[in-house]
Amino acid sequence: MLTRALGRTPYYVVAGGLAVIFLFPLLWNAWASVSGQPGTAQPSGYGLGNYRTLLDYDAGLWRYLLNSTIVSALTVALTLGVSLLGGYAFARFDFPGRNVLFLLTLAILMVPYATLLIPLYVLLGRLHLQNSLIGLSLVLAMFQLPFATFMMRISFEAVPRELEESALVDGCGTAGALRRVLLPAVRPGLITVGLFAFLAAWNDFIAPLILISDSEKAPLPLAVANLRQQSMGAVDYGATEAGVVVLAVPCLLLFLLLQRHYIRGFMSGALKG
Amino acid sequence: MAVPQGQGPGLRGPTAVFVAVFFLVPLLLVGQMSLSDWPLLAGDRGVNAPENYSDIAEGTLFWPAIRFTLLYTVIVTAVLLTLALGLALLVQESRPGAGFFRTVYFLPSALGLASASLLFWGLYSPTTGPLSRVLEKLGLVDDPVSFLGTPTSALLSTVFLIVWKFAGFYMLILLVGLQRIPHEVYEAARTDGASRGQIFRSITLPLLRPSLALCLLLCVTGSLLAFDQFFILTKGGPDNGTVTVVQLIYREAFQRMDLGTAAALSIVVLAALLLLNALQFRGLRRADES
Numbered sequence: 016m017l018t019r020a021l022g023r024t025p026y027y028v029v030a031g032g033l034a035v036i037f038l039f040p041l042l043w044n045a046w047a048s049v050s051g052q053p054g055t056a057q058p059s060g061y062g063l064g065n066y067r068t069l070l071d072y073d074a075g076l077w078r079y080l081l082n083s084t085i086v087s088a089l090t091v092a093l094t095l096g097v098s099l100l101g102g103y104a105f106a107r108f109d110f111p112g113r114n115v116l117f118l119l120t121l122a123i124l125m126v127p128y129a130t131l132l133i134p135l136y137v138l139l140g141r142l143h144l145q146n147s148l149i150g151l152s153l154v155l156a157m158f159q160l161p162f163a164t165f166m167m168r169i170s171f172e173a174v175p176r177e178l179e180e181s182a183l184v185d186g187c188g189t190a191g192a193l194r195r196v197l198l199p200a201v202r203p204g205l206i207t208v209g210l211f212a213f214l215a216a217w218n219d220f221i222a223p224l225i226l227i228s229d230s231e232k233a234p235l236p237l238a239v240a241n242l243r244q245q246s247m248g249a250v251d252y253g254a255t256e257a258g259v260v261v262l263a264v265p266c267l268l269l270f271l272l273l274q275r276h277y278i279r280g281f282m283s284g285a286l287k288g
Numbered sequence: 289m290a291v292p293q294g295q296g297p298g299l300r301g302p303t304a305v306f307v308a309v310f311f312l313v314p315l316l317l318v319g320q321m322s323l324s325d326w327p328l329l330a331g332d333r334g335v336n337a338p339e340n341y342s343d344i345a346e347g348t349l350f351w352p353a354i355r356f357t358l359l360y361t362v363i364v365t366a367v368l369l370t371l372a373l374g375l376a377l378l379v380q381e382s383r384p385g386a387g388f389f390r391t392v393y394f395l396p397s398a399l400g401l402a403s404a405s406l407l408f409w410g411l412y413s414p415t416t417g418p419l420s421r422v423l424e425k426l427g428l429v430d431d432p433v434s435f436l437g438t439p440t441s442a443l444l445s446t447v448f449l450i451v452w453k454f455a456g457f458y459m460l461i462l463l464v465g466l467q468r469i470p471h472e473v474y475e476a477a478r479t480d481g482a483s484r485g486q487i488f489r490s491i492t493l494p495l496l497r498p499s500l501a502l503c504l505l506l507c508v509t510g511s512l513l514a515f516d517q518f519f520i521l522t523k524g525g526p527d528n529g530t531v532t533v534v535q536l537i538y539r540e541a542f543q544r545m546d547l548g549t550a551a552a553l554s555i556v557v558l559a560a561l562l563l564l565n566a567l568q569f570r571g572l573r574r575a576d577e578s
Contacts, residue, residue, distance in 0.1 A: 026378075026383065029378065030378055030379070030385070030386075030389045033375070033389070033393065034389055034392045036452075037392050037393050037395065037396060037456070038392055038395070040407055040408065040411055040452065041395065041407075043411065044410065044411070047416075054416075096302065097302040100300070100301075101299065103299050104299035104300040104303070105300070108299065108300075110300065116300060116304055119307050119311070119312070122311075123307070123311050125561070125565060126315065126561075127513050127557050127561055129554060130318060130554035130555070130557060130558045131314050131315070133318060133321070133551050133554050134314035134321060135310065135314050136541075136547075137331075137547065138310075138313060153310060156306070157306050157307075157311060160303065160307070164303060214398075217400065218399070218400020218401065218402060218403060219402075220402035220515075220516045220519075220520075221519075221534075225541075225542070236402040236403060240402065240520055252410045252413055255409065255410055256410050258406065259406050259407045259410075262399075262403040262406075263400075263403050266398045266399055266400065267395065267398050269398070270395070270398035271391075274391070278460070281460050282464055
């Protein structure tokens with residue numbers, strides 16, 4: 016018993032030491048955001064001074080949170096809608112150009128983000144969608160399509176055909192079959208797609224940096240990065256740390272709540288590899 | 289059952305529109321832009337080929353940016369994949385607590401890259417950051433450490449951030465691969481008296497190759513396109529010592545306000561990546577055949 020416990024000790028020393036290294040930055044940031052530092056709105060003691068700075072910064076935290084929420088919600092809705100229909104079409108229907116369209120969708124992955132953002136900046140200007148949260152969401156949804164379409168296609172392919180056949184025999188149209196029978200069956204895939212789309216949209220930095228020029232319309236990551244730069248010379252570390260907390264908490268909560276769906280995304284990617 | 293043909297177009301329509309409008313059109317447009325005089329504010333001023341492309345090579349930062357991006361990619365890929373493999377091997381066994389360690393190692397991957405960069409920007413601060421103070425207290429250094437003060441220290445500090453942020457992500461991909469290796473293979477090797485090192489070299493590594501290849505592809509591509517971390521931590525400094533290729537595209541477009549040259553650079557990056565991917569696929573296929 017004792018030797019077995021001793022035999023395990025190095026494992027726990029190594030694994031535990033690594034756990035401390037991985038957790039330390041997160042814990043430190045949370046602590047630093049509420050603790051006193053000279054040169055911040057929370058000069059001493061503990062309190063929410065840094066969060067108050069964030070609330071009052073430029074257009075205000077609520078505005079930036081609203082921008083981020085709008086962009087994330089639109090991106091998730093667009094990604095889910097397009098990939099649900101597309102995944103169903105690729106899994107169940109034969110149409111001319113089916114393989115070409117599927118490969119083109121996956122090819123989005125092969126093209127660097129920056130290569131597309133330069134022409135998209137010009138294109139969105141022509142479509143009067145420059146500097147618009149809708150334009151940004153359309154672009155972010157497009158970047159989600161390879162993963163989302165692939166995920167929804169394999170989700171639909173995993174559903175036995177007999178299920179929708181019996182629904183069609185019972186008098187459902189294709190739309191009815193999709194809604195009543197298939198939708199519940201592919202729900203896990205939809206949750207995974209939605210989760211990844213949300214995290215990508217909530218966290219994206221370079222797309223809004225290029226496509227949004229009006230600071231009123233900046234999503235939160237851009238606003239926090241700007242806040243850091245604008246405080247002339249004297250940088251406000253405290254407010255930045257508070258911003259990181261606001262940015263990180265929804266992602267960490269979603270991950271801990273939806274771990275299962277998160278892992279599914281990895282399994283599909285690894286299968287493909 | 290006959291597949292209903294009529295519904296196909298309506299279902300695939302949105303995908304086709306998205307791919308056409310936001311992928312194919314921009315792809316053509318970036319090609320056209322790369323051949324044109326295209327200032328940020330004035331817009332298209334007609335063909336000037338091949339001026340944008342010759343401008344790229346004449347830019348003073350072009351070759352340093354390529355060198356820096358390649359150096360960064362090699363270091364990040366080597367460190368990250370080694371650590372990720374180590375973590376995956378560490379947490380794959382079903383010991384008590386392994387699930388907890390798995391979650392903890394993955395936690396930074398749930399964050400956004402920009403958020404993680406902003407976090408480390410505070411962590412690395414010579415005045416208020418904890419790392420510098422800890423080193424001073426331990427007596428390892430006399431003065432506050434400037435983690436981002438020289439190009440080399442800025443590079444290594446950024447590598448540390450990226451390893452912290454992504455190790456759990458790659459660990460998870462490798463863990464999925466490890467769990468797909470059948471137990472019987474290990475048992476057979478153990479009955480034959482293979483040592484742990486032999487098992488690792490001749491069973492784990494070869495059977496893990498598809499997952500390792502996926503990690504390699506993602507890591508190399510991601511590192512070659514690095515932007516957020518350097519934009520936030522170093523802004524390409526000090527002394528333009530940490531400018532990556534994608535940062536160069538951004539600078540051409542929005543600081544030098546020359547979309548034509550930025551487009552030409554984008555095409556060069558695209559071509560390089562396609563070439564690299566093709567080489568990797570060929571290498572993988574050849575390895576599969578052997």
